Amino acid sequence: MRFLSSRLVRRAFVALASLVVLLLLVVWIVGTVVLPSGPPDVEDSQLHAMSAAFGGDPAVSPERYEEWELTSFYLLMRDGVEIAVDLWLPGPLEDGVTLPAVVFPTRYWRRWETRFVSWGDRPWSMDRLLLSRGYAVIKTDARGSGASFGSRPYPWSPDEVSDYEEVVDWVITQPWSDGNVGVQGTSYGGTAAEFIAGLNHPAVRAAAVEFSLYDVYRDIAFPGGVLNEWFVSRWGMFNAALDAGTVPEVIGLLGKALVRGPAPVEYRWTPGGLAPLPDDGRPALQKAIAQHAANVNIEDAARRVAFRDQIAGPAGVSTDDFSPHAFHERAGPTDTAIISIAGWYDGAYARAALERFRQVPGADTCIVGAWNHGGRKGVDPFEPRNAEATPSRAVQRLAVLRFFDYHLKGQGTEPPKGLSYEIMGAGAWQHSATWPPAGSTMQAYHLWAGNRLVPQPDESLDGFDSFTPDLTHGSGPNARWRTQLGQDDVFYTGLTDAPGLLSFSSEPLETPMRIAGDPQLRLFVAADREDFAVYVYLEAVDPEGQRHYVTEGSLRAVCRGDGATPAFTSDAASSVIPGEVMEMTVPLLPVAMQIPAGYRLRLSLAGADSDYFARHPAQGPVTLTVHRSQMRPSALVLPLVAPHKMAHE
Template identity: 35%
Template sequence: MQHPQPFKRRSRRLYAFFCALGLILALLGAQVPFQVGFAFDLPRNQALYVPMSDGTKIALDLWLPADLKPDARIPTVMRMTRYWRSFGLVDLPMESDPNYGDARRWNEAGYALVIVDGRGSGASFGSRPHPWSEREIEDYAEIVEWIARQPWSNGKVGSFGISYEGNATELLAAHHPEPLKAIAVQFNNFDPYTQLAFPGGVFNEWFVRQWSDGNQVLDANDRSFICVIQKLTGESCEAAKAVVTGVKPVDEDTDGELLKAAIAERRQNLNVYEAAKDITYRDDPFGDRGDTLVDFSPYHFQEEISESGIAIFARGSWFDAGTASGALSRFFTYDNPQTVTIGPWNHGGNFDSNPYNPPRHFVDPPFSEQLEELTAFFDAYLQDDAETTPPPSEIRYYTVGADEWKRTTVWPPEGVELRSWYLAPDGGLSPEAPRGDRAADTYAVDFAATTGTDNRWHTQAGGKDVVYGDRADADRHLLTYTSPPLTEDVEITGDPAITLYLSSTATDGAFYAYLEDVDEGDRVTYLSEGQLRALHRQISSETPPYRVFGPYHSFEREAGMPLKPGEVTEVSFSLFPISVLLKKGHRLRVAIAGHDADTFARYPASGHPTLTIRRDRRYPSKIELPVRGF
């Protein structure tokens, strides 16, 4: 047994740790409850198993308001996670609970809160053949029905989540359990293939490996997860693990045997990285069951979700993977009432990632106001005596550089026109089409080129801030084309698209295009990017499966086209959407790369290819920008 004074000192040290941990766990979906009695003669918090129709026991935490009266009937908001719904803590006061505030906020707003460990994760039984399996989502639908049967329920349920939980929420809507009236999907991936795992068909190897490794640690109930997400080492790591037992068991599991049995079942869980690294095409099998990424992508269920009529609250960011693309495509694909907000945030919305602001700049709107907006949305659809009216179906978006919030129901917004800027001699970028013959630039692919480790892709693993900084040094590894100084302010709002006429000395490759702003002092500010693996360059004439804003590539096996070394080919692809005001005197820049070393897989896997970019009358390489005011 430890002496009490050393333990108290350690507890004080760890208090700050758990406060900092709280926000991350909120993003991951964890929740640490405590026991308090209240007026309805039920514990304020219960951790329990709910059996599913196939007999599998799913763990959840139920939080009820402390002052709930016996005759009260209240709505419920639910969050489903695969990242431990809750921690087991040892001898720490209630105030050390990193997620206590979340439950209290929902309860004080008049809601029950339910947090669920997804099948094959946390304290739940079962296994995971792949993320968001059909059976996993069926579990959530059954839990919605279970909630509606409880004596304190008003029969109305909302579901919300960030990232993985957002996808689980969106897929739940496809099952349309009758009590589910509204959902909030935040910073999730409408199309996981193109918007996160394989943007442009390029394997996001860093993220997938990180995510897969983290899930394996969680599924083994390994407390080192705490040290990984907080970057703790040595004594600090050991101190944290001394007060965290792992995932929280349910109340009835007093000896831990149920949790041990649940953990044993997940030895069958899919290793996501091992499955993903074998994928090249969208229709390749993911795992050994024959399912593809399409089979658990939200867009695949657009008909069912539209027919549900469930109201949708969505958030995305210009700088968080492809979440803004997903939010826009969803808005114009589903028939549901939707309110969409796109800002300049990290993954989760708790950091301002506006590239014109310094790191740690205040968030607009503050995170507390974001939570108030979410609560007001659910109030309108779930509260029986709601005084809040449903928000309008529209897109609210932030223009960086102008620091303005704007609204639209069309995309790109009214008044925006496509203007072409052509690659020009001497690294220039010109609105005038080239007139000469056989003009070109060569680029030996620099496999040290990188966007760093604080980019739009790395934020998806834990929600850290997105900070590109001054890209001037990074651009020295790239092929750049820069315009003359702008003679007036120019707004770019929409999805830029680039067309390159190029040849390569290799049969495969990845092409990256970065849109940047160069100010009067030559500081280079990142605005957006796009990428495309050469193999996927064929533009499809088929109708896309959902609304897209630029060249459509199917990424299917039948469309694969290896390069022929030395042969000029057209490569056209979209950059991720952005809304930015470039100031008079600044210059536009397009930077071309063949690799992003800290994030993506290398194409080709070996060798040192050279690209030749044509920029002449016959092959006018260009970028098309959706502009207003130019």
């Protein structure tokens, strides 16, 4: 019996060891595919896809290098804080050869240290594309994150932005630098790149700002004046794990097993050259991580404010103090050329890109596709779920490379200025000098009796509709607000099937409808409480009853401003008097979509999105009364463009 038990134990051990070896082999194979080490292939079909969607020539700079070298070091800032820097140089470089550089700022670890596999030492896809074309690549951990020293009072602080400026100053003094610098980033890094562009540093000639916010308050923290609880809480926990040098739970068990933490730094930059750090930089890494304990808890700070001008106690600033839109206003015009890339259903970041395009003079190249956060998934609701992005993420990168080629190298023709945007439901790309596109007109669909949406209301049917919203209603686990952390697909199921919603539907469309712009809901409403919020969902319903999400919007009543234009400052807050009818205009997020003939429009009003946003009122129910009459014309207002006017402008 004892012999049998020993044999079973040995067999179990062998089986487990074999499984581990097999798993590592699979991981290695997948890693080789996901994170290859050589230059990326650029196909003619990709170049033509770039040109077809975004305009311009189907060309980028030729491949020049197949190898590159990494050097990691600490760079001393003006206040004594050391910032972790990775320098990737293509090679071998001949004597006298100089290169433009692209700086990637991040607070999500500039590089991983991995176990069992060498993924952490490989450059990412965009890095390899740039390196193979003759660019230097510089990656930095923001102060208070990764392997950098210091602490973080709030995102994109003046000290953090000044650090990036000093990194640029260092770059242009190097013997391999030709003095031309670009900056690039996605999400947090995209916002950091925009701050660098706003500095108007003479060496920073171009910036690629991808899938990132423009107005901190409206785009991510408080859309519609309501705290984005889900994101703020989970982003805070995600960052706390990273700043402690640990792998966040969202990475999963396999990721936690393979990733040790942020990569340590091997050298310290000194006037006399690189000085090796003891023990491969691990003691320095631990000292840096210890300083991160002083980082401010962003969720705690966010919960202390309600308006964009209020000071969050722990941070000591308002959201506008670290928002790109306000930074541009303070800093003035920049000579840095900016390309913005965004996805229609990436939270509110399509609005961010379009506002940047409209307001920042140098940000006159903008691309918005039917993409999720990061641009890897296609989110057109008329297409299958979990589809790959079209054009692919690889093609999007080529558009950025072409932009850098022109602005940093002076190669090729200038990429088209203006807006390139995808019309969901049509699979077509359009080009415009403005947003909304020229020729768009605003069409009102009135909320009317019998839960109808009508272009021309019948005066004899003036009235109102009262309902008690279900304050547990949510938009589901795949809504646009979740993709910003997990880069998931975006789709809505059963969005307006729940009780406690008020819905209105149009007659079937006689001809296809093209929406391109910023819809809004003009609402005349009364409430029996002093605080509430309205959530608006627009869908297209096919003849069989299947619903296709179009867009959404939200607004807290105290942020209704003058009724026509919302206001989000404390001095503009408008109190709610129970029983009194008020006007509020709810902005819906921008969209471009073609809805087929025979479909109906469906507009639904809710009082909560409990899956993501804070509840108003915090306790108890609220009853809303929506008025619809000639005197109080509640209406959905859509920006429409005739199909024949949607040609390239």
